[in-house]
Each structure stands twice: as C-alpha cells, then as structure tokens.
Amino acid sequence: MSRKRLQSLVPVALIALALLGFVLHRAGLLQPIQGLVVRVAAPIQEGISGLSTRLGELAQTARDLRELRQRNQELEAQNAALLLDNVRLREIETEAALLRDLLNFTQPNPSYGIQGARVVGRTIAQEPSNLQSYITLDVGRAAGIERNMPVVTNRGLVGRISEVGETWSRVLLIIDPQSTVNGLTQSTRASGAVQGQADGSLIMRSIPQADTVSVGDTVFTSGLGGNFPRQILIGQIVEVERKDYELYQSAIVQPTVDFQHLEIVLIITDFEPLQETEPGGQAP
Amino acid sequence: MTIYLAVPLLAAVAILQSTIVSHFRIWGVFADLPLLVVISWGLLRGSREGLVWGFVAGVAVDLFSGAPFGAATFGLMAVGALSGLGQSTVFRSQLVWPLIAVLLATIVYDLVFMLVVSISGYTVSWLDSLVYRVAPSAALNAVLTPVVFVIMRWLNARFGREEMEW
Numbered sequence: 290m291s292r293k294r295l296q297s298l299v300p301v302a303l304i305a306l307a308l309l310g311f312v313l314h315r316a317g318l319l320q321p322i323q324g325l326v327v328r329v330a331a332p333i334q335e336g337i338s339g340l341s342t343r344l345g346e347l348a349q350t351a352r353d354l355r356e357l358r359q360r361n362q363e364l365e366a367q368n369a370a371l372l373l374d375n376v377r378l379r380e381i382e383t384e385a386a387l388l389r390d391l392l393n394f395t396q397p398n399p400s401y402g403i404q405g406a407r408v409v410g411r412t413i414a415q416e417p418s419n420l421q422s423y424i425t426l427d428v429g430r431a432a433g434i435e436r437n438m439p440v441v442t443n444r445g446l447v448g449r450i451s452e453v454g455e456t457w458s459r460v461l462l463i464i465d466p467q468s469t470v471n472g473l474t475q476s477t478r479a480s481g482a483v484q485g486q487a488d489g490s491l492i493m494r495s496i497p498q499a500d501t502v503s504v505g506d507t508v509f510t511s512g513l514g515g516n517f518p519r520q521i522l523i524g525q526i527v528e529v530e531r532k533d534y535e536l537y538q539s540a541i542v543q544p545t546v547d548f549q550h551l552e553i554v555l556i557i558t559d560f561e562p563l564q565e566t567e568p569g570g571q572a573p
Numbered sequence: 574m575t576i577y578l579a580v581p582l583l584a585a586v587a588i589l590q591s592t593i594v595s596h597f598r599i600w601g602v603f604a605d606l607p608l609l610v611v612i613s614w615g616l617l618r619g620s621r622e623g624l625v626w627g628f629v630a631g632v633a634v635d636l637f638s639g640a641p642f643g644a645a646t647f648g649l650m651a652v653g654a655l656s657g658l659g660q661s662t663v664f665r666s667q668l669v670w671p672l673i674a675v676l677l678a679t680i681v682y683d684l685v686f687m688l689v690v691s692i693s694g695y696t697v698s699w700l701d702s703l704v705y706r707v708a709p710s711a712a713l714n715a716v717l718t719p720v721v722f723v724i725m726r727w728l729n730a731r732f733g734r735e736e737m738e739w
Contacts, residue, residue: 299621300654303628307650310632311643315693319642326636330588334637337592345596 387553394443394555401518402559404432406440408551409457422465422485424551429454437516439557445522445545446470446510447554458556462548463523464489472523472542473511477501480511483523483542491524491542502529502540516562578732580629586610587633600709604717605679607634611649612656612678613718613725616671620657627653640686641693648685652678675718679711 313319388405395403410425428434430453440447440460448468451461461468464485472483472493479500481493496502506526512519528541590606597603607630615623630653631646638645656674683706691697 296621300624303624303650307628307631307643307646310635310646311641311689314642323636323642330637333588334592337588341593341596 384553390443391553391555392443394441401557404428404434404556404558406432406434406458406554406556408554422462422489422548423448423451424460424462424548424554426458426460426554426556427456428556429457431455433558434458434556435558437562439517439521439560440554441521441557442546442551442554444547445524446517447546447548447551449516450556460554463546464491464544464548470517470523471511471513472508474500474502474526475507475509477503477506480513481537481539483508489544489548490527491544493526493540493542495537496539498531498533498536498538500538502526502531502538504529507545508540508542518557518560576625576629579626583607583610583626583630584633587630587637590634591637599713602706602710602713604713605682605710606721607631607645607649608652608679608682609675609714609717609721610725611653612675613671613722614729615653615656616659616674616722617725617729618657620654623653623655623657624650625653627651641690641695644686644689644693647689648682651685652682655681671718671722672715675714676711679714680707683707683710 310319391405395401406426406428408424409427424447426434426440434450434453436450436453438450440449446463448460448462448465450458452459462485463470463483466485466487468485470483471480473480477500479496479502481496483491483493486492493502493508504526508523508526510517510519510521510523522545524542524544526540527543529538530540531538586607594606595603611623611627611630614626627649628646631643631649634645634649635642656678659670659674683702687697687699687702
C-alpha cells in the first residue's frame, strides 16, 4: 500500500479508534487504561496543582500586600491628620490653662478693666546697648492701649507699657534695670523701691534700717506713687543685704513671673497712673 | 513536527488544562487550552494534521476528565478538521481569522461534547449550557487566541516544516 493511500486512511482510522474508545468506555472496558493513565499522571497533576495553588497564594499575597500598602498609606495620612489635630488640641489645652490661670487674677480683681494680649516678641537681656528687657504684644492703640498701663499675669507684675503702636505695644519688664516699682513686704509692711538688675533678678532698695525684712517674705506693689495698682505680687525675698553704717538696707527679690515663658499677659486698662514717667525714669 | 513530539506536547497541555487553567475562572468559565492549540494547529497545518492533533488532544483530555470517553475526542477532532479548512497563507499572518475560527469552533466543540454526553445517557441542559457556558467560553477563548496562536505559529516555524510522520 502506498504512503499516500495510507495517509488517506488516517482520518478514518482515527474516527474508528475514537468510536472504539467510546464503545469500550460505555462497556466499562476502558477503566483499566484510564486508571493506569490517572495513576501515572496523578503525581504530575498533584505537583502542578500544588504549584498552581502556591502561585495562586503568591498572587493573593501580592494582592494583599498591595491592599495593605494602600491601607497603610491611608492610615499614615490619617495618623498625620490626627497628629496635627493632637498638636492643635494640645495648643488649645495649653492656652486654656494659661487663660484659666489669668482668670485667677481677674476674678479676685473684678474692678480692673482687663485687656488680654499675646506676646509676639521678646528681648530679654539680649539687647546689646543697655540690656533692655521688654516684650512686644499684639495689641496697641487700636485696642485702647496707652503708655504706662500696668501689665500683669496671674503670677504677678510683669511691667508697664512703654511704647504703643497702632496694633502693637511694648512692655518694659520690671526686671529691666530701668524699671523701678514701689514695693511692700507682706508680713512686715517694709517699703522700698524694687528695681530690675542685669541678671534678671530684682533688688529692693531704700528699705529703712528700722524695718524688718526677712528671706521668704513676699513683695507686693505698694501703690505709692500711683504708677501701679496696689497688692500686685512682685516676688519673694531670697537675700537680705544690711549694713549698719548705711541708712537703708536692701533685699534681693526673686520675681514670681517667669519672664522667659510669657505667652499671654493682661493689661490693666482702666488704671490711671498719677504721673506719667518716661520708661527710663524713676518712679516717685 | 512529528507525532512523537505532538503526543507529549498535547498530553502536557491536557494536564495543564486539568490542573492550572481550570483554576482561573473568568465570566464563570475557564479557557480551553487544548481547544485553542488544536484550532491553531489546524489553521496553520491544515485539516489532516488538525484532525490528528484533535484526536491526540481529545484522548488526553478524555483520559484526564470525568466525562464520557469520546466527548472531547470527537469534539476536538471535529474542530481540528474544520479549522484546517481555513488554512491559507493569506490568513496565516493575520489574527482575525483565528479569532473568528475560535469563536465558531468553541461552539462546535461544545455542541459535539454535549451531544456525546447526551448519547452516553446523561442529561444535558442545552439552552442553559449554550447561554451560560458556551457563549462566555467562546468569548474567553477568543480573547486568548492571539497568545496561543502566536506560540503555535512559532512552534510551526520551528518544528513544523516537515510533513507529519507516521
């Protein structure tokens, strides 16, 4: 039989074989062959299936990773927003605490007209020429602020307005060497002039020798001279300097106000000084 | 390509179909890799080789599947032979004809398959199967045709110059 004739019989043979397989299967005679094929192919199928499953898991892991990354980004953004909120709330809390403290001053002194002000700048013991100590506030003439108005916090006397602009004002602090405040010790009522020193402390001068001054005593404004209201806390005596041959004794006073960390202060707006003094001038 | 290379290749394709491909369902169905291979080969090599490849692939699929023996064999032989009718040098370089061929061949294959299953005494839901299985399957196979056809064209160029030996 020629090769061409053989090839023409191939389709017929294949159809016949398929039909035979079909019949054998129907008769149940193909099961041994199928069983053999399955037995041989089973390990291969298992291996490939396992690989396929692992690949599927890997793909799932990659998908999970992508989702987790996205979720992580969302959470990081959320976290950043919450951090900002947290910082803002802490600021508000700090400010609320400050205002609450300031309220402690205004409540026992209801007769004072008070204007709150935020400290926007400060120069304490840094000014090169004369070691001025002052702070700058965010309120000025537009808010009714005038020169020589006393500035306080709940912790005591800060200073007085020395310069006023339209929307700003400058406060000469009581620790400035140019500042002098008439003071009075609480327990012995000894009076003197409290003056700022270059090192940021206060010295109470001109205390009569006859008066008793002791360490730990607190010093308030006396109101004498009319530059400051009475009974505003200035500080606490930490050292007494007394020399028998001198007419007066003096005392080192530690101010109660923390001038380095002032944020909000109160300006007493309705106190009228009896006599206006220049910032560098001596209070009467 | 000799029949000695076609047998392991198609057996491997049948194993891949029963292990990996059946895991990736799209539109509720999975691609039919042996079908795509047989159609592509038929288009490239003609009806006679399409018929032979259909027979080999069909036997392999039938042996690995739980369906009645002959369902895949008759189906793949039919599409292998029919797709060979489209063999032409004009169409070899284009992908449009394989796409159309796969769409039609999937329907023919599934109809033959269901017919054999039906003859074997099983109940076949013809309409539902056509709507929910055959149609999406034809679309999915058509989508995958370019990939398979390009691979088969490369195989044909590499191994298929000579006539199939018996």
